[in-house]
Amino acid sequence: MKTRSDELQVFVSVIDCGSISAAAEQVGQTPSAVSRTLSRLEAKLGTTLINRTTRRMDLTEEGRFFLERAKAILEQMDDLEERLALHHQTPSGRLRINAAAPFMLHAIVPWIGEFRRRYPDIELELNTDDLIIDLLEQSTDVAIRIGELADSSLHARSLGCSPLQVLASPAYLERHGAPRHVEDLDQHCLLGFSAPESLNQWPLRHAQGDRWGIRPHLLASSGETLRQLALAGEGIVCLSHFMTHEDIRAGRLQVLLAGANNGYRQPVHAVYYRNTQLALRIQCFLDFIQDKLSAYAC
Structure with a gap:
Protein backbone atom coordinates (compact mmCIF):
# COMPACT_ATOMS: atom_id res chain seq x y z
CA MET A 1 0.00 0.00 0.00
CA LYS A 2 1.12 3.55 -0.71
CA THR A 3 1.85 6.09 2.02
CA ARG A 4 -0.74 8.85 2.40
CA SER A 5 -0.12 12.51 3.14
CA ASP A 6 -2.14 12.37 6.38
CA GLU A 7 0.20 9.64 7.63
CA LEU A 8 3.21 11.83 6.83
CA GLN A 9 1.60 14.72 8.71
CA VAL A 10 0.98 12.57 11.79
CA PHE A 11 4.56 11.27 11.75
CA VAL A 12 6.04 14.79 11.42
CA SER A 13 3.71 16.13 14.14
CA VAL A 14 4.79 13.41 16.59
CA ILE A 15 8.44 14.33 16.08
CA ASP A 16 7.83 18.07 16.22
CA CYS A 17 5.63 17.85 19.32
CA GLY A 18 7.81 15.33 21.12
CA SER A 19 5.01 12.99 22.16
CA ILE A 20 2.04 11.12 20.78
CA SER A 21 -0.42 12.87 23.09
CA ALA A 22 0.77 16.34 22.09
CA ALA A 23 0.70 15.39 18.42
CA ALA A 24 -2.82 13.99 18.80
CA GLU A 25 -4.02 17.35 20.13
CA GLN A 26 -2.33 19.18 17.25
CA VAL A 27 -3.85 17.02 14.49
CA GLY A 28 -7.23 16.64 16.19
CA GLN A 29 -7.09 12.89 16.80
CA THR A 30 -6.97 10.61 19.82
CA PRO A 31 -3.59 9.32 21.03
CA SER A 32 -4.62 5.78 20.14
CA ALA A 33 -5.47 6.85 16.57
CA VAL A 34 -2.08 8.54 16.22
CA SER A 35 -0.34 5.45 17.53
CA ARG A 36 -2.21 3.25 15.06
CA THR A 37 -1.26 5.59 12.20
CA LEU A 38 2.41 5.34 13.13
CA SER A 39 2.23 1.56 13.28
CA ARG A 40 0.43 1.43 9.93
CA LEU A 41 3.04 3.72 8.36
CA GLU A 42 5.91 1.57 9.63
CA ALA A 43 4.17 -1.54 8.36
CA LYS A 44 3.80 -0.02 4.89
CA LEU A 45 7.46 1.02 4.83
CA GLY A 46 8.65 -2.26 6.31
CA THR A 47 10.89 -0.54 8.84
CA THR A 48 10.86 1.01 12.32
CA LEU A 49 10.85 4.80 12.25
CA ILE A 50 10.60 5.51 15.99
CA ASN A 51 11.81 3.48 18.94
CA ARG A 52 9.04 4.05 21.49
CA THR A 53 9.14 3.36 25.23
CA THR A 54 6.91 4.56 28.06
CA ARG A 55 9.36 7.38 28.79
CA ARG A 56 10.82 8.53 25.48
CA MET A 57 10.85 8.29 21.70
CA ASP A 58 13.96 8.16 19.52
CA LEU A 59 14.17 8.30 15.76
CA THR A 60 15.93 5.39 14.11
CA GLU A 61 18.40 6.05 11.31
CA GLU A 62 15.62 5.21 8.85
CA GLY A 63 13.32 7.55 10.75
CA ARG A 64 15.72 10.48 10.41
CA PHE A 65 16.06 9.80 6.68
CA PHE A 66 12.28 9.59 6.26
CA LEU A 67 11.57 12.69 8.38
CA GLU A 68 13.65 15.00 6.20
CA ARG A 69 11.90 13.86 3.05
CA ALA A 70 8.44 13.81 4.61
CA LYS A 71 8.82 17.47 5.62
CA ALA A 72 9.92 18.37 2.08
CA ILE A 73 6.91 16.58 0.58
CA LEU A 74 4.45 18.30 2.93
CA GLU A 75 6.00 21.70 2.18
CA GLN A 76 5.69 21.05 -1.55
CA MET A 77 2.04 20.15 -1.08
CA ASP A 78 1.40 23.38 0.84
CA ASP A 79 3.11 25.33 -1.92
CA LEU A 80 1.00 23.59 -4.59
CA GLU A 81 -2.22 24.41 -2.76
CA GLU A 82 -1.20 28.08 -2.51
CA ARG A 83 -0.42 28.19 -6.23
CA LEU A 84 -3.74 26.60 -7.16
CA ALA A 85 -5.54 29.16 -5.00
CA LEU A 86 -4.13 31.90 -7.22
CA HIS A 87 -6.30 30.62 -10.06
CA HIS A 88 -9.47 31.13 -8.03
CA GLN A 89 -8.77 34.30 -6.08
CA THR A 90 -7.58 37.81 -6.83
CA PRO A 91 -4.55 38.84 -4.75
CA SER A 92 -5.14 42.18 -3.10
CA SER A 162 23.86 35.98 -9.64
CA PRO A 163 27.51 35.82 -10.79
CA LEU A 164 30.12 38.16 -9.34
CA GLN A 165 32.35 39.81 -11.92
CA VAL A 166 35.40 42.08 -11.85
CA LEU A 167 34.69 45.22 -13.88
CA ALA A 168 36.06 48.55 -15.00
CA SER A 169 34.98 51.33 -17.35
CA PRO A 170 36.59 51.84 -20.77
CA ALA A 171 37.80 55.24 -19.56
CA TYR A 172 39.69 53.70 -16.63
CA LEU A 173 41.19 50.98 -18.83
CA GLU A 174 42.31 53.53 -21.41
CA ARG A 175 44.23 55.44 -18.72
CA HIS A 176 45.63 52.53 -16.73
CA GLY A 177 45.42 49.45 -18.93
CA ALA A 178 43.72 46.16 -18.08
CA PRO A 179 45.21 43.69 -15.59
CA ARG A 180 46.32 40.53 -17.39
CA HIS A 181 46.85 38.47 -14.23
CA VAL A 182 45.17 38.51 -10.83
CA GLU A 183 48.39 39.69 -9.21
CA ASP A 184 48.32 42.77 -11.46
CA LEU A 185 45.37 44.10 -9.44
CA ASP A 186 47.84 45.29 -6.81
CA GLN A 187 48.97 47.96 -9.28
CA HIS A 188 45.44 49.31 -9.81
CA CYS A 189 42.95 51.46 -7.91
CA LEU A 190 40.47 49.03 -6.36
CA LEU A 191 36.98 49.91 -5.20
CA GLY A 192 35.70 47.93 -2.21
CA PHE A 193 33.10 47.69 0.53
CA SER A 194 33.57 49.30 3.92
CA ALA A 195 31.63 46.36 5.42
CA PRO A 196 31.38 43.43 5.56
CA GLU A 197 34.98 42.50 4.86
CA SER A 198 33.87 39.27 3.12
CA LEU A 199 32.70 41.38 0.14
CA ASN A 200 36.33 42.33 -0.48
CA GLN A 201 37.25 38.72 -1.18
CA TRP A 202 36.98 38.59 -4.96
CA PRO A 203 36.16 35.25 -6.71
CA LEU A 204 39.46 34.94 -8.55
CA ARG A 205 41.72 31.90 -8.80
CA HIS A 206 45.45 32.42 -8.24
CA ALA A 207 48.48 30.44 -7.15
CA GLN A 208 47.52 30.49 -3.46
CA GLY A 209 43.79 29.81 -3.74
CA ASP A 210 40.51 30.66 -5.43
CA ARG A 211 39.68 33.97 -3.72
CA TRP A 212 41.69 37.18 -3.90
CA GLY A 213 41.56 39.50 -0.89
CA ILE A 214 41.88 43.13 -1.91
CA ARG A 215 42.97 46.27 -0.06
CA PRO A 216 40.58 48.88 -1.43
CA HIS A 217 41.88 52.34 -2.26
CA LEU A 218 38.32 53.68 -2.09
CA LEU A 219 35.58 52.25 0.14
CA ALA A 220 31.80 52.60 0.17
CA SER A 221 28.99 50.98 2.11
CA SER A 222 26.67 50.57 -0.90
CA GLY A 223 27.13 48.54 -4.06
CA GLU A 224 25.32 51.25 -6.00
CA THR A 225 27.88 53.83 -4.87
CA LEU A 226 30.69 51.53 -6.03
CA ARG A 227 28.94 51.03 -9.36
CA GLN A 228 28.70 54.77 -9.92
CA LEU A 229 32.38 55.18 -9.02
CA ALA A 230 33.33 52.45 -11.49
CA LEU A 231 31.20 54.07 -14.21
CA ALA A 232 33.00 57.35 -13.51
CA GLY A 233 36.34 55.64 -14.17
CA GLU A 234 37.59 55.76 -10.58
CA GLY A 235 38.78 52.16 -10.38
CA ILE A 236 38.15 48.42 -10.67
CA VAL A 237 35.20 46.90 -8.84
CA CYS A 238 33.66 43.48 -8.20
CA LEU A 239 29.85 43.51 -8.33
CA SER A 240 26.93 41.17 -8.87
CA HIS A 241 25.60 40.67 -12.39
CA PHE A 242 22.04 41.65 -11.43
CA MET A 243 23.12 45.28 -11.02
CA THR A 244 25.66 45.53 -13.85
CA HIS A 245 24.28 43.43 -16.73
CA GLU A 246 22.87 46.49 -18.51
CA ASP A 247 26.18 48.35 -18.10
CA ILE A 248 28.06 45.39 -19.57
CA ARG A 249 25.64 45.05 -22.48
CA ALA A 250 25.89 48.79 -23.23
CA GLY A 251 29.70 48.77 -22.98
CA ARG A 252 29.78 51.12 -19.99
CA LEU A 253 31.64 48.45 -17.99
CA GLN A 254 33.92 45.68 -19.20
CA VAL A 255 34.50 42.29 -17.59
CA LEU A 256 38.10 41.70 -16.50
CA LEU A 257 40.03 38.50 -15.69
CA ALA A 258 37.13 36.30 -16.82
CA GLY A 259 39.45 33.31 -17.21
CA ALA A 260 40.45 33.52 -13.54
CA ASN A 261 36.91 33.84 -12.18
CA ASN A 262 36.13 30.85 -9.95
CA GLY A 263 32.44 30.86 -10.96
CA TYR A 264 31.00 31.84 -7.58
CA ARG A 265 27.42 33.07 -7.71
Missing part, protein backbone atom coordinates in the same frame (compact mmCIF):
# COMPACT_ATOMS: atom_id res chain seq x y z
CA GLY A 93 -4.08 44.44 -0.24
CA ARG A 94 -0.75 46.01 0.72
CA LEU A 95 2.50 44.15 0.10
CA ARG A 96 5.58 45.59 1.83
CA ILE A 97 8.86 44.61 0.18
CA ASN A 98 12.33 45.33 1.54
CA ALA A 99 15.63 44.94 -0.31
CA ALA A 100 19.09 46.46 -0.48
CA ALA A 101 19.04 49.59 -2.62
CA PRO A 102 21.02 48.12 -5.57
CA PHE A 103 18.71 45.11 -5.85
CA MET A 104 15.63 47.28 -5.54
CA LEU A 105 16.83 49.69 -8.23
CA HIS A 106 18.13 47.16 -10.75
CA ALA A 107 16.12 43.97 -10.21
CA ILE A 108 12.71 45.07 -8.89
CA VAL A 109 11.90 48.65 -9.95
CA PRO A 110 12.25 47.95 -13.72
CA TRP A 111 9.43 45.38 -13.48
CA ILE A 112 7.03 47.19 -11.16
CA GLY A 113 4.91 48.62 -13.98
CA GLU A 114 4.26 45.19 -15.43
CA PHE A 115 3.53 43.74 -11.98
CA ARG A 116 0.98 46.47 -11.21
CA ARG A 117 -0.79 45.91 -14.51
CA ARG A 118 -1.00 42.20 -13.80
CA TYR A 119 -2.09 42.60 -10.16
CA PRO A 120 -3.86 45.98 -9.95
CA ASP A 121 -5.42 45.22 -6.54
CA ILE A 122 -2.06 44.85 -4.78
CA GLU A 123 -0.73 48.03 -3.16
CA LEU A 124 3.06 47.96 -3.18
CA GLU A 125 5.31 49.57 -0.58
CA LEU A 126 9.00 49.40 -1.56
CA ASN A 127 11.61 50.01 1.14
CA THR A 128 15.39 49.84 0.94
CA ASP A 129 17.90 48.99 3.64
CA ASP A 130 21.45 47.71 3.24
CA LEU A 131 21.28 46.07 6.69
CA ILE A 132 19.37 42.94 7.67
CA ILE A 133 16.10 44.10 9.18
CA ASP A 134 13.59 42.58 11.59
CA LEU A 135 10.56 41.87 9.40
CA LEU A 136 8.06 42.24 12.23
CA GLU A 137 9.62 45.42 13.61
CA GLN A 138 9.68 47.02 10.16
CA SER A 139 6.20 45.72 9.19
CA THR A 140 7.70 43.96 6.18
CA ASP A 141 5.98 41.12 4.35
CA VAL A 142 8.91 39.91 2.26
CA ALA A 143 12.60 40.82 2.20
CA ILE A 144 15.13 40.02 -0.51
CA ARG A 145 18.54 38.96 0.81
CA ILE A 146 21.71 38.53 -1.20
CA GLY A 147 24.39 36.05 -0.12
CA GLU A 148 24.39 33.06 2.20
CA LEU A 149 21.52 32.97 4.70
CA ALA A 150 22.07 32.60 8.42
CA ASP A 151 19.89 30.15 10.34
CA SER A 152 16.55 31.77 11.01
CA SER A 153 12.92 31.12 11.88
CA LEU A 154 11.94 32.79 8.61
CA HIS A 155 10.68 30.91 5.60
CA ALA A 156 13.16 31.26 2.72
CA ARG A 157 12.61 30.77 -0.97
CA SER A 158 15.46 30.73 -3.46
CA LEU A 159 15.05 33.15 -6.34
CA GLY A 160 18.23 32.03 -8.08
CA CYS A 161 21.77 33.34 -7.95
CA GLN A 266 25.66 35.02 -4.98
CA PRO A 267 22.46 33.29 -3.84
CA VAL A 268 19.30 35.41 -3.87
CA HIS A 269 16.53 34.53 -1.40
CA ALA A 270 13.18 35.92 -0.42
CA VAL A 271 12.47 35.58 3.31
CA TYR A 272 9.10 35.98 4.99
CA TYR A 273 6.88 34.69 7.78
CA ARG A 274 4.35 32.11 6.63
CA ASN A 275 0.96 33.74 7.00
CA THR A 276 -2.20 32.50 5.31
CA GLN A 277 -3.65 35.99 4.96
CA LEU A 278 -0.56 37.22 3.11
CA ALA A 279 0.28 34.04 1.21
CA LEU A 280 -1.42 34.99 -2.06
CA ARG A 281 0.20 38.41 -2.30
CA ILE A 282 3.60 37.01 -1.41
CA GLN A 283 3.27 34.02 -3.71
CA CYS A 284 2.31 35.98 -6.82
CA PHE A 285 5.11 38.51 -6.27
CA LEU A 286 7.76 35.81 -5.77
CA ASP A 287 6.61 33.88 -8.83
CA PHE A 288 6.71 37.07 -10.88
CA ILE A 289 10.12 38.34 -9.75
CA GLN A 290 11.74 34.90 -9.95
CA ASP A 291 10.74 34.66 -13.59
CA LYS A 292 12.27 38.10 -14.26
CA LEU A 293 15.49 37.29 -12.40
CA SER A 294 16.06 34.18 -14.52
CA ALA A 295 17.22 36.45 -17.35
CA TYR A 296 20.46 37.24 -15.53
CA ALA A 297 20.68 34.67 -12.74
CA CYS A 298 22.28 31.25 -12.97
